[in-house]
Structures are given as C-alpha cells and as structure tokens.
Amino acid sequence: MKLATKLIHGGPTVDQQTGALGVPIYQISTYRQTSVDHFSKYDYARGDNPTREALEDTIAVLEGGTRCLAFASGMAAISTTLMIFSPGDHLVVCDDVYGGAYRVLSTIFSRMGILSTFVDATNLAAIEAAVRPETKGIYLETPSNPLLKVTDLRGAAAIARRHGIISLVDNTFMTPYLQRPLELDCDIVLHSGTKFINGHSDVLCGFAVVRDTELGRRIRYIQNAFGTGLGPQDSFLTLRGVKTLKVRMDQSQQNTLKIVAWLKQHPRVTAIHYPGLPEHPGHVIHNSQADGPGAVFSFELDSYETTKRLLENSHLAAFAVSLGGVESIISYPAKMSHAALPKEERERKGITDTLVRLSVGLEDPDDLIADLQQAIG
Numbered sequence: 001m002k003l004a005t006k007l008i009h010g011g012p013t014v015d016q017q018t019g020a021l022g023v024p025i026y027q028i029s030t031y032r033q034t035s036v037d038h039f040s041k042y043d044y045a046r047g048d049n050p051t052r053e054a055l056e057d058t059i060a061v062l063e064g065g066t067r068c069l070a071f072a073s074g075m076a077a078i079s080t081t082l083m084i085f086s087p088g089d090h091l092v093v094c095d096d097v098y099g100g101a102y103r104v105l106s107t108i109f110s111r112m113g114i115l116s117t118f119v120d121a122t123n124l125a126a127i128e129a130a131v132r133p134e135t136k137g138i139y140l141e142t143p144s145n146p147l148l149k150v151t152d153l154r155g156a157a158a159i160a161r162r163h164g165i166i167s168l169v170d171n172t173f174m175t176p177y178l179q180r181p182l183e184l185d186c187d188i189v190l191h192s193g194t195k196f197i198n199g200h201s202d203v204l205c206g207f208a209v210v211r212d213t214e215l216g217r218r219i220r221y222i223q224n225a226f227g228t229g230l231g232p233q234d235s236f237l238t239l240r241g242v243k244t245l246k247v248r249m250d251q252s253q254q255n256t257l258k259i260v261a262w263l264k265q266h267p268r269v270t271a272i273h274y275p276g277l278p279e280h281p282g283h284v285i286h287n288s289q290a291d292g293p294g295a296v297f298s299f300e301l302d303s304y305e306t307t308k309r310l311l312e313n314s315h316l317a318a319f320a321v322s323l324g325g326v327e328s329i330i331s332y333p334a335k336m337s338h339a340a341l342p343k344e345e346r347e348r349k350g351i352t353d354t355l356v357r358l359s360v361g362l363e364d365p366d367d368l369i370a371d372l373q374q375a376i377g
C-alpha cells in the first residue's frame, strides 16, 4: 500500500459496533468489567481509549513502526520518551534542537542527572566524538529549526548501532509523508502532531513511534504512569486532519518552491535556507533520505527595518509562532523560538535579527507573493 492509501485506510476505518466510517469519540473515562479474574482490554482511559488507539495505529503504519503512542502535545511525547533514560545516562543532542526540547533537557533532565552534550549534527564526526562510555542516546532533528540544517540520518543511526545506543529523531518538519527515520534504521521517531500532521492549527498533540516492541512497551508504561496520553476529542480531530496530509503537503510544498524562487531574485533578500535549493549545503543528503524539501524555510533580509516592516505588514501569512497549518505563518526566531538565548549566542548560531521563518499554507501562491511584496516594500 502506498502512503496516500495508508492515510485513508492505514488504521481502523470502520466502527465495529455500527459500521460508521470512522472511529467515534469515546468521551469516557472508565469501563464496566464483567469478570473479577480477567479485566477486559479497556479499564481506565488514562491507559487505553479506542479513539486514541485508532490514531496511534494510523501513525504507526505511516512511519513504518510496530507501535505509536499519542500524547497531549509534542513536548509531552518528547519528555515522556526521554524518561526511558536514567540518572547517569548521557545524551548527544543536535545544537539547534527545538527550544522546548532544549529547555527540558537543560533545566529538568539535567537536574535528574541525565546530561546532554549539544553538537553540530551536520557533522557526523562531531556526533561520534561526543559519545562517551555512559552515552545512551543520540537526539536529532532534520531539517532543523530555524536554519534547516540537515543531518545524515543513516550515518547517525550507524553511529548509534556501533555504540549500542538509541537514536531519536524529531520528524515534525517532514512528517512521515516526506521522511521515515525508522526506515533509515533510527530507533524512535518523535512528532509534534500539532503541526503538519493535524494541520489545522486547532489541536496540540504529539507522537512517539518505534519498531522495537520492547522499546514501545517501555514508553507505553511511562505514558500510562504519567498520564500524558492524548484525549479522545483531540485524537478524533487529528485522525480527521491526517487524512489530508498528502494533498496538504503536496500543495504547501509546491507553493513553497514558487515563493522561494520569487524571494531568490528579490533585492532585499540576502539569504534563503531551504533544503530544496541545490546550493543548500545539505541538499544532496536531504534528497537521499527524504521525498521532498517540505513547506518551511527561513530567509534573511537586508536590514532590521525591512524585517520589522515585513512582520508587521504581512496580512495573509499570520505573524505567529507554530507552523504546519492550512494558513501560512511567518515567525521571528530571534524574539520567538530563540528569545531565551543571549544575543551573542543567538548570532553565533546564525539566528540574526534579520532572519524570518515562513511556514507556507494552502493559499494561492500568487496572493502570498503579492502580500509579501507589499510588506517587504
């Protein structure tokens, strides 16, 4: 079955009770038992809920995993999954990891004795050099945020195999439609389903997907123990959202290519970071591991005045955090995702005061270009 078909038919598609073409919202917390000796599969909704399960089964199929667990947010998925590690364990993490992941690693997991070393993951030698005897995991994101830096996932997975440690990949920017890290021999795929997977900017959700059943059992144990699973209403909305993932990604990506081509010849645009461009340093590696460059990119403008004018005068692309919705979203990493970093540290990472990130939605690309044109001036 190809992915477009899996999106529609990959998970449970029919309600067994009624034949309804979809799994209903089981807005219920507990289940009646009939035997004192054998409780049925469902007993309490922190552990199991049929609507959540339908979503989990669908995402597991899309990523090529044996098991997916759905969480109340991307950060709930990431934090719960990181609880498989123990005090004394060490992690190697890409240095431009999502801000929320950086925060839990550097302020919470560090306090519990799980330490991280942040490295430039575009360089496999830097990953390997950071591995210590107590290293238990390599945590990656590719393309990264906001500079769209690319990590060689096959190479990183091979390093993890060689050292007998776990590789984790946040696949939010790509979605399983464009990139499937488990097929490249990575161990755990993480998602903020809030973004492209749900795609309508109306739900927070997250996923952890694995091939190894024992790893799945361990994450599931913590999900139930912590109570970080996704609620039934949000599971239903995400199930509905994901069905159109292919058509949304295809159109958003096509729009992105058109906008990038237009920005490239704009005199006020000084650089564009997008793995779809042949001159992008990660272009070849990205094409070897993903089926498309996606619908998020960042670019630099000639001055702070131009940047401010663009952000404040863009009418179609909303000036907001987040990405991956049907509507275009323009964001300002220096004051949004990376505001917590000191200015020098930020600039050293390339996150300047003239960098903006665009998540391209489903509007007509000509309208988006006209709007950007009037805003940039």
Ligand SMILES: *Cc1c(COP(=O)(O)O)cnc(C)c1O
Pocket (backbone or CB within 6 Å): 073, 074, 075, 076, 098, 100, 141, 145, 170, 172, 173, 191, 192, 193, 194, 195, 204, 205, 206
């Ligand atoms: C948004 C995001 C997250 C966090 O997800 P939430 O659903 O907001 O908790 C994690 N990783 C990436 C790459 C993201 O864009």
